[in-house]
Amino acid sequence: MIMATDVLIEQLLRVPEHSGMSTIATLHALLDDSTIEASAAPKSVAEAAQLVGLTAHTLRYYEQEGLVRPARNSSGYREYSAFDLRRLVFLTRMRVSGMTMHDLKRYIALVEQGDPTISERRTIMLEQRERIRRQLRGLELALETTEYKIHVYGGAPDGS
Amino acid sequence: MIMATDVLIEQLLRVPEHSGMSTIATLHALLDDSTIEASAAPKSVAEAAQLVGLTAHTLRYYEQEGLVRPARNSSGYREYSAFDLRRLVFLTRMRVSGMTMHDLKRYIALVEQGDPTISERRTIMLEQRERIRRQLRGLELALETTEYKIHVYGGAPDGS
DNA sequence: GCTTGCCTTCGAGCGCGCTCGAATCCGTAG
């Protein structure tokens, strides 16, 4: 939960409203690695950073940690493809939901090893789902508590 | 999101099921500083830590930061009253929902200054509510993403 | 009286996830 996180959440939240697609189709377009090249031109590190709500520094750090492998142009500049961007969206969502860099690196390493690791990846995602659900319960409790305080401190001129 | 957090969430989650009270009444009993002394005997630092899902070290740290002020017995040992315990529950919930130590210290400082600071505290809680709501949205997106992956990785022997 | 175990204070250390700055290189505009 670092500074970047707030920006990140803001950015990622506005993703779903870009078309008349169903939720599942949107997710597919956003996340499935086989639906590549929807938008042709690759992005520079700064553009990619902006799109995904991180800094260029952080994107380079993620690469260093093996989480993404953008191509390079003839000058050695990074070029983020749609594939890379989808990967970044996935990474940021997992980070937002509290998956550690350690676990994320492990997961991505499995992804890069291909099909034989699918069942292991599935296990990781099942655990991740449990973590998220626990967090949701914790957050809802915190929300109740916060609303209780607001109530005690005198009504709610904002919100019902 | 440190090690303690997981334990902490586990502990705090089981609080609501202890009686036939309504949600609001439960919250009141758990959080309102005027409903003191439901359970008489004060707790030692280790007991308090266990109850709230933190370590004794962390409780001492919180005290050092001015977040709680447990009384001391004749030997200088800490004695956590029901008041203190409720305070701790509040603190942990705020921490779970991502409020920083910095903000929490500020908030508690206001609490200790009494009534004149109520409107300021209310503002803080309104902001806190917004932060929690943003986090909830982010988490829900992460949950969808995770479930999408689970789906892609082949059905859900666990959960529908 | 001694051991055991939990309490005390204090200050240093740590793991995480960035974050930043220095030094250098590329590419376009004037």
Next chain:
DNA sequence: CTACGGATTCGAGCGCGCTCGAAGGCAAGC
């Protein structure tokens, strides 16, 4: 030709929230 913005690598540093260990005190059991 020069200047400038943005790219590169590298390694060091940082803020947060604990976390730990040393050195010693208190209280109950044998």
